[in-house]
Amino acid sequence: MIHLDMHGTRIPALGLGTFQLPSNTATYMVEAALDIGYRHIDSAQIYDNESHVGWGLQRSSVPREDYFLTTKVWVDNIRSNNIQRSVENTLKNLQTEYVDLLLLHWPTPDVPFSQSLAALSELTRSGKAKHIGISNYNCQQVQDACAHSEIPLLTNQVEYHTYLNQNRVLDTIRQNNMCLTAYSPLAQGRLLNDAVLQAIGQKHSKTVCQVALRWLIQQGQVMAIPRSSKLEHAKENLDIFDFELSDDDMKTIDQLTQNQVRVINPEHLAPDWD
Template identity: 35%
Template sequence: MSTFDRLGYGTYKLADGEECVSGVAHAIETGYRHVDTAQGYDNEASVSAGIDRTDVDRDDLFVATKLSTDNLSYDDATATARVSRDRLGVDSIDLLYVHWPINSYDPEETLPALDDLVDDGVIDRIGLSNFRPDQLAEAIDRLDHDVFAHQVECHPLLQQERLREYAVEHDHWLVAYSPIARNRVADVDVLREIAATHDATPAQVSLAWLLSKQRVAPIPKAADFGHVEENWAAREIALTDDEIARIDALDRDERIVDFEEAPWN
């Protein structure tokens, strides 16, 4: 079973084809060992091709994907997870998420499917994504297997304190997507000032802040090779307690990913 690496490489909107293949390959060569995709990104085969382009063994990588919202009935979840496994070229998927608890999501069908996929060796770990706290609590209660990760938007402008505390309390990872708020963090004075102190960018400071938190794992997406390397270098930034407190004090609650059907609306 592959080891989970806290700083992952996100592949949202990396087009199927060379952009995704070369992006994944470069990320792995840079040092990333955790790659995140989804059925809805339509690039699982390209993620696999990117892995193949490197000399890194698949067993040394942690590959996560997500069930689309129209694949959450028991039969669709169990069937399409196997298709994703084959597209990704892995013996088993390290982590499979429910992408959103909307559309065809039904706890009575979806959650037993996840349990059975673990039992059948198709997936190693169960993940949930974009769940409200009450939906998360219900799922944890219903599942036979532990929830390994809950993936939500999280960054200094949307700090998700309640869900971060919940992750610590229930011993799962909060995987932070959009961890630099599509670079809106570059416009925040506090982050710019702290970045200047560390000869870093506000994006790197945002990642370092997330990495300073218990049970938080950011997965920045970047197509530009330079940004991929900058994000990886954020692991070396040691924020002071005072700097972390200054970022903690930002009270912005700015959601990047939001739409009418989202669970919180």
């Protein structure tokens, strides 16, 4: 496993995503993922499976302090000034006293940071969140959020994969001493048949998904949270720490980002992307 050392914490760069995992699958996959060596789980209030994720965590024999757990506050709870209570409910669902990372799920330009980020800061003071951050913020929004946050923001969780160039967001994040968490790191399966990734994979005896995930993590200050409903896929996705892509491999894959494929782009939530 590669770790990121951020804000005094050692964070596993690869985690398990839980979006769209049906209830029993979420429980099974979270427990199984921890069992095979995952130590980073990504969840969200809106995924409607937090309590099933919580059962998976509960069933696992891995102690709470040994894994990194993220959740995200949904926009309705940000807009209705209900962050604190909603997080208390989330912690009950996840069956834990704290999350390691608490994110604002989407930008809400209509809500002042003195309300949203201040509520996150308060949750760190009461021990309910170790770190805070944002998700789906564009560069200007990242700058504004950093300028208004009492506590340093750890990450901006955004879509990032071999078919989407995120150089501008990455530059902004690095300037602000944050990391980027790559969501939909497999472009929800759209890159599975890519001939360039296949050819690079053959050289290293690795699969397309392994090459795509390695490309993300090898950049530094980037974490990836692939989701899978299948144990064999979760195992495959974790098996990316025994090889290295060459500089040429990295540059060849960089070229694919010109495809500019964006799989998550909800009209009513998305900012003007950079």
